[in-house]
Amino acid sequence: MTKISNYDEFNYDYRKYWEGRDYEDKAEKIVLKRYLSNYKGKFFLDIGGSFGRNLPAYSFINETPIILDYSLETLRKNKESILAKHPGTRLIAANAYHIPLKGNSLDGSLMVRTLHHIEEQERLFEEIRRVTKNKGLFILEYANKLHLKARIKWLLKLEFENFSTRPYQQPTKGHFEGVKDGEQAIFLNYHPRNITKLLQKNEFKILKSTNCSFFRINFLKKALPFPVLIALEKIFQKLLSWTNIAPSIVLKCEKIGEKKNETFESFEDILCCPGCKGNLELSKAYAKCKNCEKIFKQEDGIWDFRI
Ligand SMILES: C[S@@+](CC[C@H](N)C(=O)[O-])C[C@H]1O[C@@H](n2cnc3c(N)ncnc32)[C@H](O)[C@@H]1O
Numbered sequence: 001m002t003k004i005s006n007y008d009e010f011n012y013d014y015r016k017y018w019e020g021r022d023y024e025d026k027a028e029k030i031v032l033k034r035y036l037s038n039y040k041g042k043f044f045l046d047i048g049g050s051f052g053r054n055l056p057a058y059s060f061i062n063e064t065p066i067i068l069d070y071s072l073e074t075l076r077k078n079k080e081s082i083l084a085k086h087p088g089t090r091l092i093a094a095n096a097y098h099i100p101l102k103g104n105s106l107d108g109s110l111m112v113r114t115l116h117h118i119e120e121q122e123r124l125f126e127e128i129r130r131v132t133k134n135k136g137l138f139i140l141e142y143a144n145k146l147h148l149k150a151r152i153k154w155l156l157k158l159e160f161e162n163f164s165t166r167p168y169q170q171p172t173k174g175h176f177e178g179v180k181d182g183e184q185a186i187f188l189n190y191h192p193r194n195i196t197k198l199l200q201k202n203e204f205k206i207l208k209s210t211n212c213s214f215f216r217i218n219f220l221k222k223a224l225p226f227p228v229l230i231a232l233e234k235i236f237q238k239l240l241s242w243t244n245i246a247p248s249i250v251l252k253c254e255k256i257g258e259k260k261n262e263t264f265e266s267f268e269d270i271l272c273c274p275g276c277k278g279n280l281e282l283s284k285a286y287a288k289c290k291n292c293e294k295i296f297k298q299e300d301g302i303w304d305f306r307i
């Protein structure tokens, strides 16, 4: 069975992870802002969206922003603050391998800092292809296994096998995201060629690629004032993205396809059974699959479509 990084299994507040990480947060927001500068859409999905850190980048330019996350607790805890700042956002607890949305229903989607928790990347990309409209947007951030520090370390240790295109499992020590202490976390870094291949196979054309978070090194973050770090980050993103030496890479992709897109009116119109993809019979509190008869609950405005 595919392992899932289940943040609900223990008391891990992901919001806390961001305390003291203003530089990384800003570095990512710079790229998102640039990628979304001329964008407007209707249904936009944040896959593994958690407490909505990235909402400011996409919420006001989309009619219906949707956060999907496996952690129902995270959605529950953050619902009020999300809706206070971004009214109209829809919240779905679901497994990204089984997205409860109809085929070709999304104008765009975003997945930041989530692919490192995904054991079966091929399956996930197939699912994202299925839900994305032709010519739809997909922004993907992933952890880059070829970042400068790793390259130097592996060369010094003569660990040449690590340069292969296979995902690299980061040592669990120090990572608590989605795992209990002492357990092996799913924490994968990827080779850019591997990601390109997976995207192309799933009909996504890469329009832009940006290296991000060049200065994710503690002594630099302490030594340089924040505005200087950010100014340098902007310059490095522009000049050095071709190198793939930064720890994080952000891609802007477009789904290729000639087929005409269907029009969906409301959020309820695009929901479907996450298992068999059948149509749903919807009421305020429940959704019943007309095909496999599975029942899903909506509580306090949050759908629970986890399977
Ligand atoms: C490191 S956090 C990133 C959150 C957010 N994207 C950000 O950049 O701030 C990863 C998130 O992915 C979610 N996640 C992990 N595996 C998932 C899966 N299979 N389906 C849905 N969400 C998943 C976790 O619950 C967690 O909230």
Ligand SMILES: [Zn+2]
Binding pocket: 273, 274, 275, 276, 277, 278, 289, 290, 291, 292, 293, 294
């Ligand atoms: Zn079903």
